[in-house]
Every structure is written in structure tokens, then in C-alpha cells.
Amino acid sequence: MNSKGHKKLIEIAEKFYDQFMEGNVPSMQLPTRNKSNIVYDEDLKVWVYGEKNTTRIANNIGGATKLLKASFTIEFLTKQLNENRSSTLRELYYISESWREKEAKFTAQEESNQLIEDLEIVSGVRREDFHMRPEESGATVIGPLKIEEKTRRGEREIHCQEDVGEGGYQIPANTDRIKFIDHSADFVMAVETGGMRDRLVENGFDEDYNSIIVHLKGQPARATRRLIKRLNEELSLPVLVFTDGDPWSYRIFGSVAYGSVKSAHLSPELATPAAQFVGIQPVDIIEYDLPSDQLADADINALKSELQDPRFQNEYWTKHL
């Protein structure tokens, strides 16, 4: 049983109970989780949630339903921890369909994912400590790095170049089970797309340039971001982020280097402020006369949204966006 996650969840439930007993309307306070409320932490050099708060309060149907869902989820999680089991985020969404209270059922997986993040923030415990896993992301590592992964089957020492196929070493959901044993790398190359990652591997880029190639697989999973941060901090390796040249790519870089809006409460553990951008810049398309695609409306909205995103408010990004 995981005592820390369990204890914190019970505390939240107890608070609801106390509020009821004192004749107060139960409520839960959270930082506002959108880009209007992320601020730059000068010490940590990452973006975290600011001072603005949102209160979920049971004095209207919407608020009451949210707290009902939170209660059922807390019950589910404590039971899971008692039985030493784990689930994925997707499973929680489906499992909610069998809850006796129909109102507690989630309408979309987005909603249950967000609630788990809310509980992380309120409890100060990461979802790994609730035994909640994401769907496997399939992101991989290849390069001159020897790790030890603590598995339920004992320790495994794996050299991420010599002991793996061309697919590389698969990053597990909980990267804190990995210990770095040895390496001879000069830097980390984090790559957005599988095609580019495969081409670099095909050309022996990791061998010729002593680099650790990490596949981001689009918007990178927490485990991938955590691993990049640890490679940067524990092994003092520079990190380069290589993306496509489209509006979404800048967000991918932002989530690696600055911290993501959705999980800004974890930025200190997940973001790598020293990461550098080496993708195609919009100005390169003009300077090198590269072929380009008409931006779709969704792309233009993404750009507009980035221009209002506090993480991109510096000279470099406002010019390029």
C-alpha cells in the first residue's frame, strides 16, 4: 500500500466531511488552470501556476456534480491503493460507468484526466502515487547511455545502443525506476517525429555525434519530459529540441523547456529550462525559400493563442510567431 497517496486522499475526503458537519457547503480550491494563470518562477526558471484560484463549490448543480465525481474518484483510488492495484487514466473513465451514482459518471476522458490532475494539485502528490498510469506512449531512447531499470522482475541493466534493436529502449511510465549507470554522450537530441528519429538512427547520428536521441512522439508524455530533465540535470547534458516547423511544434518545445499549461504544478519536476530549440523557424521558410503549406484555421488559432501565451512573450518568439 502506498501510504502517502492514500493519506492525502483521505484528508481531502475528510475535509468534505468536516464541511458538511459544520453546516458549510463543501468546496475545493484550486489554482486556475489556464494560460492566464501561469507565471515564471525566477528561481526554478520554469512556468508554474500563479495566484488566481478557482473554487469548486457545491452550491449549484455543476459544482455539486464536480465534487460528487471527486468523491467517487477518491473512493476508487483509495480502494485501488488498499488492494495494491493500478489503473490507467482511460480505465478510470470507463470504470466510472459502473458507479452506482449515475451523476458521478464522467462525460469524457478529458474530464476524468483533469480531475486526477486536480487531485494531484490539492493533495500535493503525483498521480503515480495514486497508482494511475497514462496509456503507454511508446517513446524511446537510443544512444551511448547505460541505465538500470528496476522492474518487478528484478534489476535490468540496459545499454541503450548495444542492448536494443533499432527501435531503441522503450521509456517506462515511471522513469524514477531508472538509474543512470554510465554514458559517453555529449548531448541529448529530442526529436518530435518518428520519421526524423528513424532517419537520424538510420544515419548513425547517435554514434557519430555521441548523442542520446529521445523520441518525443508529438506532445511528449510526462515520463519523456521527466527523463529529459534528469538527463540534463544529473548528467549535465545539453538538450536540443528538434521539431517540425508548424505552430504545434512550438508548443512541444514550450512544454519541454518551459513547462506545460496543463501540468504546471509539476513544472519543477518536468521542465528543462536549459533546453534549446533547433527546429525550423518561420523565418527559415522565407530565407531558404522552403516549400510551405497554407495554414489551416486551426493552425492560425494555435499561433494566435501562442502569441497570448505568457511563455512565448519574449523577443525571439513574438518575432517568429
Place this chain on the structure above:
Amino acid sequence: MNSKGHKKLIEIAEKFYDQFMEGNVPSMQLPTRNKSNIVYDEDLKVWVYGEKNTTRIANNIGGATKLLKASFTIEFLTKQLNENRSSTLRELYYISESWREKEAKFTAQEESNQLIEDLEIVSGVRREDFHMRPEESGATVIGPLKIEEKTRRGEREIHCQEDVGEGGYQIPANTDRIKFIDHSADFVMAVETGGMRDRLVENGFDEDYNSIIVHLKGQPARATRRLIKRLNEELSLPVLVFTDGDPWSYRIFGSVAYGSVKSAHLSPELATPAAQFVGIQPVDIIEYDLPSDQLADADINALKSELQDPRFQNEYWTKHL
């Protein structure tokens, strides 16, 4: 240089040229690629394309544009083979934006993917021989199986239980580079979702039941289907397919066991007719009073489409669907 793929591509281009020189309108004949034209091959026990043909002919703008795109793609592929390079399907789509003839640009990746499949059918050569790769699928294997993968860095012997982390061994795009060295498995368990795969691994299912767990990752990539077929045929291992209980899951099973509609020209190499279904059956939901979700319109359409799908025209499936 890959001589087989190259030779076949040039032959297609030469045929267009000859048609022009003889004063004929260039055309290309293909089997009709939808579920109305797949037939069961009694010998191979898989579904392949039937007798119906579709002709792409340049006597109208639509047909002419299709052949123009085919010509540009053939030029791109032969150049790539000459230079011994490779690309992904997604890259081909983006690269078409830089082609000098604007009309040859693909409107969606779906279109360029389909054209590559068309060229496979006409040439009788697989896209691997054109050096075209899919985006990495991230599907994995874990279990008592020792393989040797031929990589550009030499041969790698990997035991898919002892030499990997909990993420498992990553299936490479070209599984024909894998040789089976040794195994002590009783059967193969192919699993649709990452959550279920992780739970089985967490519970040591592969160790307790001597099974090789293959993660399908939704609709499985060609490489995954090819590997399953090889495990079945070369090692005589029974294959169980474990899916969710929704209309899409039956298609996933269908593509593993019967062959997929999209790549029916490759069914003899990709489909595993001996595969057995062990997922949730619709009747189980009623018998065991399982919680279920309202089917969305898209789900109902998927079911209707399956009822008209020749692969599902047997007593078992018509009853359950």
C-alpha cells in the same frame, strides 16, 4: 540500390510512356479496394482481393491527376532508391508540396498512402522495397522469446523478457530483420490496449503462463501483424487476440486473423488465420450484466458496416454483431 523495387517502378513508368507513344490514353488497372471486393482464399485461409477491377484512366481530369501523381511518386521513389535513402509515408505527403507541378501535390496523407498501396499492387513489390516506412507504431513484445535483430550496427541478440525493461522489446518497422533464436512460450497473447498490456505485465502473466504478450496498439501496424504471423507459423504458437468490447475491436481481430481490407493484397503475408478471439463478446455484456456505454452513431455505423463485411459473414459474427 534495391534492384527489384526499382525495376518494377520503371516498368510502370515505361507502360505509361508506351501508351502515350501508341496514341492511347494512359491507364492503370487495379483491383477494387473496398469490402465489396474481398474474397476468401480457401488455400491460404485469408481474405484477398477479388476479381473486380478499377481503371485509373487519363481521359478525365480526375483520372489524369491521379496518374500525374503516380508519375511524380514513381520519380521520387526511383530517385530515393538510386540514392539508397528511405522516407516515411508522412514525409512523402509533405515532400509532394515542393513538386514543381502543383497539380501533383497530394491533398491529404490518406491519398498518398493509398497511392503507395496502389503501386505495391501494380508492381507486386512491397513498400519496404521502395524504402517507404510508416511512422513508428511503438508496438512492443514481452515474453520468453529470444530474437536476433539485424541492425545497421550489426546483429543484436535480445531476450524479450530478460534483456528489456517493463516497456518490452520495440517491434521494428521491418520485422524480416528479426530471426527467432529460442523460446519457451506456450502461446501468443495479442492485446489491443496499452492499459491491459501493462496490467498483464504487472501481474507477470507472461511468466506465469509462458506467453508472449504482443501489444497491438489499436489497429495493428503491418510489422506487428507480420510478427504475429511469423510467431504462429515458424514457432507453431497458438495466437489469442484480446480486445475491448466495442465495434472497432472486432475489426482489429479481423485484420489480424482474416486480413485487412486496405492491405488485402498482403493478406497472405500478414494475416494469421489460426488466431482466436478472446475479447469481450456482446453477449457477455448481457450475460454477466456488465456496465456498458451507449453506442454513438459512429459505433452503430461501424457495426452495420461489419454486418455487410464479407469477413464477418459467419454464424458466430452475425449473431454477435
